[in-house]
Every structure is written in C-alpha cells, then in structure tokens.
Amino acid sequence: MLTSCPEPSEPAFLTRTASGVKLFVRVTPKSSKNSLGETFTDADGKCYLKVAVSAPPSDGAANAALIKTLAKTFALPPGAFSIISGLSSRKKVVLITGDDKVLRNAICAKL
Helix, strand or coil, X not given: CCXXXXXXXXXXXXXXXXXXXXXXXXXXXXXXXXXEEEEEECCCCCEEEEEECCCCCCCCHHHHHHHHHHHHHHCCCHHHEEEEECCCCCEEEEEEECCHHHHHHHHHHCC
C-alpha cells in the first residue's frame, strides 16, 4: 500500500476544496475484488489512486462499486461521495463532501 501522509504533505491524488476533498482515481472494472491500489501517474504527470472494482463498466455498476469501495475503505457515508468528472471514463474525479481536514485524515489513515 501507499505510505501515510503526515501533515502538511498531501497525497498527489488528493486536492482540498471549500466543500471537502477531490480524489483523482483510475478505476479498473471487472477485477477479482474491490480494493485500493498504488498511485498511477499518466503521461501528463497527473497522479491518480488506482481502485479496482469487481463490477462491469456498464449501466453505472462500476461507478456505484467505486463509491461503495471508497466509502467502506475510508469509513465514510456513501452519500458524501459524488463523481464530478469521468462518469464514462476510467479516470475520474470524486468529490467527498465534508470537513477537508477530517476527510484528509480519514483517507491518509487508510493508506
């Protein structure tokens, strides 16, 4: 897994916002299990957290599995998560609504 992120450093795939935090993720559908992986840097230098989901990429199943996996992993309510970019792409931006410091700590505690 990834190393923890002591204050004040931030994981490269996380950005704080006024309404919470944004996670930049790369989803792999039809995996053997739902899990978080390592980070991935694309050709443009953008960093993503790899997330594997067992659901297929059809009818929003992989997106729902992504939200469920993130919520369970970070022990946060699923209603706090919304996909704000990349609904039909492997690369997605997920907004987690709430206090940015609390969310950052919850995320970093699980990495």
